[in-house]
Amino acid sequence: MTAPLRAIAPLRTIAIVPARMNSGRFPGKPLKLIDGISMVGHCALRTRLCRSLTKVVVATPNQEVADDIRRLGGEVVVTPEFDMCNDRIAWAYEKLAETDGPYDLVINVQGDQPLVHPAMLDQIIAAHAAEPGLDSSTLVEKLTLIEEFHDLNRVKVLFRDSDGGLIYMSRAPIPSPKKHGVLPERVYKHTAIIAFKPAFLREFLAFGMTYNEEVEGIDYNRVLEMGRTMKVLVTSIVSDTVDNAEDLARVTKTMATDPLWNAGAYGRS
Numbered sequence: 648m649t650a651p652l653r654a655i656a657p658l659r660t661i662a663i664v665p666a667r668m669n670s671g672r673f674p675g676k677p678l679k680l681i682d683g684i685s686m687v688g689h690c691a692l693r694t695r696l697c698r699s700l701t702k703v704v705v706a707t708p709n710q711e712v713a714d715d716i717r718r719l720g721g722e723v724v725v726t727p728e729f730d731m732c733n734d735r736i737a738w739a740y741e742k743l744a745e746t747d748g749p750y751d752l753v754i755n756v757q758g759d760q761p762l763v764h765p766a767m768l769d770q771i772i773a774a775h776a777a778e779p780g781l782d783s784s785t786l787v788e789k790l791t792l793i794e795e796f797h798d799l800n801r802v803k804v805l806f807r808d809s810d811g812g813l814i815y816m817s818r819a820p821i822p823s824p825k826k827h828g829v830l831p832e833r834v835y836k837h838t839a840i841i842a843f844k845p846a847f848l849r850e851f852l853a854f855g856m857t858y859n860e861e862v863e864g865i866d867y868n869r870v871l872e873m874g875r876t877m878k879v880l881v882t883s884i885v886s887d888t889v890d891n892a893e894d895l896a897r898v899t900k901t902m903a904t905d906p907l908w909n910a911g912a913y914g915r916s
Contacts, residue, residue, distance in 0.1 A: 657776050658751040661702045662694050662768065663724075663739050665732040666758035668709045672800075673891050677712050677758055681899050684719070684914050686889060687712060689761035689902075691721050692913040697765035699772045701750065705758070706739035719914075731866055732757060737852050740845060751775075753848055757839040761898055762886045762905060771842050774880055782847035783870060784878040785813070787835035788885060796820045796830055800890040802837035802865055806879035813877040816865045835879075838886055841867065847875075 666677040666687040673679075677687035684692070687705060695703045705716045706724045713723040724739040736755050744750065752775050756763060767786055775781050787804045795801045803821050805814040815821065816837060824831050843851065850873070857872040870877045889895050902908055 658699075658772060659701050659749075660699065660752040660754060660772055661704065661740065661743065661747075661750045662697070662700050662754040662756050663736045664691050664694060664703070664705045664756050664758045665735045665739075666690075666705060666707045666709075666712050667728070667735075668712065673889070673895075676889060677707070677709075678715060679889070679895055681761055681895070681902050682908070685715050686761045686895070686898075687758040688715060688719050688721075689914075690756065690758050690763055691716060692719065693761075693763050693765065693907060694756050694768065695721070696907070696912060697768040699769050700754075702743075702747070704739060704743060706735050708735075733848070733866060734852060737848055740848070744845070750845060753843050753845055755839075755841045755843070757888070759889045760839055760886055761889065762901060763838075763840070764884045764886065764907065767838065767840060767882050767884055767886070770880055770882060771840060774878060775842060775844075778878070781844075781878055782875060783841065783843045783851075784880060785841045785867065786838040786880050786882045788838055788882050790834040790836040791830075793828070793830045795836065796834060800894075802839075804835045804837050804879060806835075811879045813867070813871065813879050815871065816868055817863055818865070835881065838882065839888055 668675050670676045678685045691705050704722045704724055706726050708726050708728045713725050716723045724742055726735050726738050729735045740753050771784055774784055797820050799818040802816050804816050822831050854873050857869050860866045860868040887898050889898055
């Protein structure tokens with residue numbers, strides 16, 4: 648893994664990739680292999696291709712994950728065990744800030760995204776650079792399959808046309824169509840890339856779990872119950888997340904035609 652190049656954005660930005668082995672839906676998920684590289688390894692290596700980032704770190708409570716990332720040349724923070732990934736992100740950030748100094752922006756790039764593209768991170772960093780008052784943001788991509796629309800593993804996102812402000816996130820099919828079996832024209836799914844200003848991340852955690860986030864199993868609904876705003880950005884890049892063995896098989900097939908992988912941008916000559 649080569650060192651990331653000097654940041655080109657005016658923000659000092661750290662990407663933290665959370666990963667843990669005891670996933671309830673797919674135990675051992677981070678170290679599942681895709682063309683000889685672990686899933687979390689793909690995610691970390693591809694994230695490091697983003698030139699706008701200052702640093703990329705994997706945060707994990709599992710020694711086997713830490714060993715795998717170090718073998719790939721990456722940086723790791725071994726954390727306590729947490730149920731929620733943002734607690735892991737915050738703990739790792741505070742630990743790193745003790746030695747690195749503060750960052751302007753913390754990006755949670757969840758480790759089950761082996762097809763993440765550096766341009767997705769460029770987009771979210773550019774949005775914060777353009778809007779200094781923006782506390783948090785996230786990426787979504789257009790959902791095109793009705794099967795995914797009804798899949799409770801896929802988080803659907805509603806946001807305002809006027810300014811991209813988050814309205815709600817749900818595992819249910821939203822916006823609900825008037826006719827059964829019809830996919831609405833504008834449906835978006837969450838990409839699990841979320842950016843916080845460090846101060847807002849601390850506020851977010853201190854606020855505590857809310858009813859809607861607990862019912863949905865989506866902690867970013869907490870932002871709404873805090874009375875705050877999360878900006879939603881639409882990416883044109885098609886990525887994918889892995890929640891189960893079926894997803895892993897699909898992503899492995901997609902990787903065979905992935906431009907970054909086939910161009911040898913990382914991990915392949």
